Amino acid sequence: MPTLTTSLAEIAGSRDPRGMLDSLGQVFAAFEDQDSGCRSYGIADREKRWFVKLAPDAATAATLRSAWRLHTAVAHPVILAPVAFTDLGERAGIVYPWAAGSVLYHPTNSHRPDRSDPSSPIHAFRAQPVPTVARVIDEIFDAHVAVAATGFVAVDFYDGCMLYDPPTATIRLIDLDHYRPGPYTVGTQPVPGSTRYLAPEERSPGATVDERTTVYTLARAALILLDEGDKESAFRGTPAQHQVLARATSADPADRHASVTQFVAAWRAAQRAVRADCAD
Incomplete structure (x- = not known):
């Protein structure tokens, strides 16, 4: 049959x-x-x-x-x-x-959702306790350590690739259809992706996209997911975490962490500092 x-x-x-x-x-x-x-x-x-x-x-x-x-x-x-x-x-x-859950952001040809709408999945996700959001971010980062280890770079990664199931607090990454081996040179055609996640080099024909570009994209994800709203004016993490993300989103790739592994290590060091402060 x-x-x-x-x-x-x-x-x-x-x-x-x-x-x-x-x-x-x-x-x-x-x-x-x-x-x-x-x-x-x-x-x-x-x-x-x-x-x-x-x-x-x-x-x-x-x-x-x-x-x-x-x-x-x-x-x-x-x-x-x-x-x-x-x-x-x-x-x-x-x-x-099939995996249960809803993508945090779901644009279509005929509709661009408002991330600040109280009924939107990403609004509900941002209302989760900070430790829950931080754990999801950790899992996203960990997945990209595995991606980077194979030589692939993230392309067109954004909150529309994040499938979250609130009852189980489970995150799955989907629609990674544009990831490709790196480094590569940006051509004359625009690199696909959300403007909120694109690194400066992805908008520049002739520029190099490599692991530092993935670092930028992941840091943008953390900044967006840990924001209290949608204006990126109320970061719910700590100053140490924000400092890591600020370096990772430097306009010049040379100023960022050199690899996804280095970036994730810096992020987790900032998290450990938070736990140590709480223990004191």
Whole structure:
């Protein structure tokens, strides 16, 4: 009997992928207005629930190809790993296990959410106690230590890649479709990404993107997640933690921590200082 994974190539190449998915199980969620250009579905079959992401053209197929290349190189509990991939050149498809939760920020072609809206996932996340937020940030950082160890750099990482499940306080990283081996040189085409997370060099054709760029992106994530609101005017961490993040987001890459490992070590040293002060 055909299954989701054995039929993936046929689904990805079909003019009616939704219809094919309906024949294989229950489609319980559809994401067809994504700004990435991909179309995604939640489907339950006899085995379990899955997340299917389909690329309808060559440009989007290239992003799923990049995602598969990353996942074959990097394994980490926080990074949601796919179970199947098909590459048809002009089209592609990838299957992940379904994970509970909501992405902290979910832009689409027709809607840009307000992060300050009390009903938004990121607003609710920021209302969590500081130790909870700090633990999530630690897990995100730890995952990127594993990424950097393989030579990949973070590209287009932002709060839309963070899937958080409040009941279990679990974070998963998803949609890491633009990560690539580094260092690389910025071309004439813009580097994809949220303006709130892009490093200065990512906006400069001819500039080098390397591990220091990932350091910048991770520090921006911490600054955004630990802010009390959305104006970055009420940082909930300590002065020592803010000092680490300030260095990591220096405009000149040479002024930042030289590696993700060094940055995370500095961040954790600042955390230990907080615990020591509390113990006193």
